[in-house]
Amino acid sequence: MMPSRRESTPLLVALLALGLLGSAHGAPMLNADQPFPIYIPVRPGQKPCDIYVFGEQNGRDVFLSQTSQYEAVNAAPGQPQPEQLYAHAQGSVMSLPVGDLSSGRIYAHCGGKFSFMKVIDAAGKSKIQPTPAEDAVYNFVELTTTRGTIYIDISAVDMLGNPPLGYKLEGGHTGKQAWGANPGSLDRICADLQSQSNADGMPWEHLCVERNGEILRILSPGEYMKNNPSAFEDYFNAHARAVYTQWNAQPKQYNLGNVGNVTCVGAADGSSATCNGRSYGLPTSADVFGCASGPFAAVAAPGDPHEALRAPFCADFNRGTAMSSDAATSPQNWYSTAVHKELPDIYTFPFDDVRVDGLARDSTLTSSSATGLTIIIGGTWPDEYPG
Secondary structure, three states: OOOOOOOOOOOOOEEOOOOOOOOOOOOOOOOOOOOEEEEOOOOOOOOOOEEEEEEEEOOEEEEEOOOOOEEEOOOOOOOOOOOOOOOEEOOOEEEEOOOOEEEEEEEEEEEOOOOEEEEEOOOOOEEEEEOOOOOOEEEEEEEEEEOOEEEEEOEOOOEEEOOOEEEEEEEOOOOOOEEEOOOOHHHHHHHHHHHHHHHHOOOHHHHEEEEOOEEEEEEOHHHHHHHOOOOOOOOOHHHHHHHHHHHHHOOEEEEOHHHOEEEEEEOOOOOOEEEOOEEEOOOOHHHHHHOOOHHHOOOOOOOOHHHHHHHHHHHHHHHOOOOOOOOOOOOOOHHHHHHHHHOOOOEOOOOOOOOEOOEOOOOOEEEOOEEEEEEEEOOOOOOOOOO
16 A cells, blocks of 8 residues: 555655666566566756655565665664665666565655654654755655555645656556656645745745745645744634534534534534534644644544544645635635645645545556656656646
């Protein structure tokens, strides 16, 4: 399985170059017995980038070595290991060796200081994370191979990186083949965030991290609040109370599929809501952007309707649709709105897969028959690379 996009993960994108990985005649099919080629071509005018591949195999953290083999990352937690981790040159053809790889990432590092270290997450599980300097220019694709199937994806839950990326499955793959960001997408997103800051006085423009006029990355508001906790502190306060007050007069009903319908009724003063007998307090901005605390916190009880409710509940607050399906004038996650204008399918907050008008956002490409993967650094052109 792909790493859950409901877990915080930075981001990335990618697309194509037809025929660069061999023809259908004699080309390797994706299965558990053959290596899988990845091509990352050099584009005219694109600054050179180093490529790193990481993941987990058989319970150990691994990286893709110079000889296209998975080698263990033996670093102690918290100790950078830049000298051990091989950087593949852009323009080379890499091959994923035989064997499953879970929670994988392909990093493109295109400037500034950059290293990696092993960290231990809240669940006690180790993983490899970048330790970029403030001036680092990088992005990444999420990758998993299992039982002869490849999953390739990008997430903007934590941030949208630079350069823009695109990806394409080559060869005999049928169905959705390509996905990616267009050049200039970061500039347009930041322009929208600046406009929103001008409109409501909130620090949306500060989500864009720049150096010497270059956008290095765009942080999600939840990620930005980790170092600036007061930035959006009161943003949803009045809106949340108004939502619960409206739900007092007009109870909100959620259709949760197999779980059934859940009806939420707000208190008359808007201080809380009750959904199928469970009481919910007012969410803070950190609750809304993270979807993992306050009224959106996970519960351990299997089959609890709350687990099914927390996804659309939190999505409504991020999209400004808790009171109405029209989000035009509601407080909302404007980072998500701006990014979706450029990348409609990408995840921008942990429950962004909740369906909208019957359509689910999904930037994942999946195949068990592709002959290779092409990643384009710098963005994709739909007329040049039709998806």
